Amino acid sequence: MTGPDRRSILKALVATLAGLSVGGLDTPVAAAASESWTTQTLEAFADTLIPGQRRFSGDVVVAGAVTGPGAVQAGVVSLLESPQLPVAPLLPAIAALLDARAVAYAALRLIWLSPTRPPFVGLSFSDRTALVGGLFGPDDPDRPIWQVMSLLVGLAFDTAGQQDTVEALGQGHPGLTWLRFPQPDPDGLWRFPEYSYGRPLAELHPNTTASGSPA
Known part of the structure; x- marks a missing residue:
């Protein structure tokens, strides 16, 4: 792959996971304003892992394989594109890597891909x-990248x-609502x-502290 090497991408992804595990982002992030090729590819990848229904008639990025919300509706791109996370600058390289894999996949199977949309988006949901x-195969050289990306989609x-x-x-939030995540007590805490x-x-x-930490 060209651009940032696999080690740099993986380090940024792991650092992103670590930052989220500490307590998430300080403020909500607005949804992506434009559907760039990078955004379309990342949304299609996320929709493959946690599919949702189409957002509008003619939506080709979200395949509409199921009814109900998926990762795209849950704001996966907002999470990935946050300037507070180190993975954001590397998203074009990650999307380009996935699109390159889509071109190779399509070429081996004689699948025609439209030049007007990203290669991965041009594939059917089954493909x-x-x-x-x-x-995610054990012999895939980029497997660690996709493993961490899938964790971010799930988050x-x-x-x-x-x-x-x-x-x-x-x-x-579409994901929390769909999963019936419990509401907190009136003071904003869960018990x-x-x-x-x-x-x-x-x-x-x-000797347990008030926050629940061991003495």
Whole structure:
């Protein structure tokens, strides 16, 4: 691949995951203003992993393989493009790498790709799925990149990693709403008075701090 090498891309992806795990982004990020080729390719990749319904008639990026929201509707591009995350400058290289794989995939199968849209977007949903499945093969040299990218896609849908969780719920985040993520208590905190086993597994240590950290 040209441009940033695999090590640089992977380091940025891992740093992005680490930043999100600390507490997410400080502020919600606005949706991408323009559908560049990079954005279209990344959205199509995300829609392949967590598909959703088309956003409008004639939507070719979101394949519409299912009903209900998917990763695109959940704001995956907003998460990836955040200037607070180190992966943002490398997204064109990642999208170009995926499009190159799409060209090779199509050439081997004599699939015609429209020159007016990114190669990966030009594939059918079944072909996108087959291609993406192969990216995770044990012998694929770019496998670590796609593994981390898939984690980011999941974070956008499952946790609204690009937003404060309380705010995301208040705004009806598609992923959290679809998963029926519980609402917090009135003070914005989550408490779970019912134990999954019907009883606490251990007594609370007397020196446990107010935040729940061990002494």
